[in-house]
Amino acid sequence: MLIDALWGDEPPAAAGTALNALISKVRASVEPGTITGRTHLGLVLPEPVIVDVEMAMAAVHAAESAISRGDWRAAWAPALSAHFVARRGFLPEADAAWSEVWRRRLAEVDLRALECYATACLEMGGTELAGAERAARQLIEQAPLRETAHLLLMRTLVARGNVAEALAQYERLRVLLRDELGVSPSPGLREAWAGLLR
Known part of the structure; x- marks a missing residue:
């Protein structure tokens, strides 16, 4: 399984020997942690162990929980922490299928973290x-079709006194949705736009 994860469909001729050499190098590099086993490997790290991907997922959950309670200050720091971890990406040099799954998960965590952070900042004013x-x-740059992102930007622009810019943002989204998907903005966005016009 490790050979498949490391080399995919094109393992080296002496894959077992190459794997043993690689594991020996990894054993030296993870000290004071240890790699246990020979056929079934395990990594034992000294406490406390912090896995940044798990930390980002927990932080974005905490931020979303605080947002749902309307506790903007409690959402601010975990949202920013999750964003800082998630924006680094996941093992960019790995091209195995399992790494792509984690890349997508982390990219979604980043979007959720940005949305929480923007919401918390907007509500704190x-x-x-x-x-x-x-x-x-x-x-919006990372997820151009995410309507909640456009609504956040419109609301923020209005809060900063830039109503005309907020109207222009709505128009950009309307054209994008029409051209890309053949649909109109959601009722919530149309309502926000109508409120700006009033």
């Missing part, structure tokens, strides 16, 4: 509005 705008714009 004041000097945090600039952070809300940056996060909403980054969210």
Whole structure:
């Protein structure tokens, strides 16, 4: 299984020997942790063990929970932590199928974290509005069809006194959705746009 994960369909001629050499190098590099076993390998690390991907997933969950309670300050830090971890990506040099699954999961964590961070900053207002705008714009760049991102940006622009820019953002989204999917913005977005016009 390890040979398949490392070399896929094209393992080296002496795959077992190459794997043993690689494991020996890894054993030296993970100290003070240890790799146990010969046929079934395990990694034992000294406590405390922090796995950044797990930390990002827990942090974004904490941020989303705080957002659902309306506790903007409690959402701010975990959302930002999850974003900082998730934006690094997952093992960019690995091209195995399992690594692509984790890459997609981490990319989704990043989108959720940006949305939480933008929401928290928007609701806190004041000097945090600039952070809300940056996060909403980054969210749109990464997921152009995510309507909640466009709504966050529109609301932030209005909070910063840029109503005309918010209307222009709605128009960009309307055209994008029409051209890409042949649909109109959701009722919530249309309602926000109508409110701006009033």
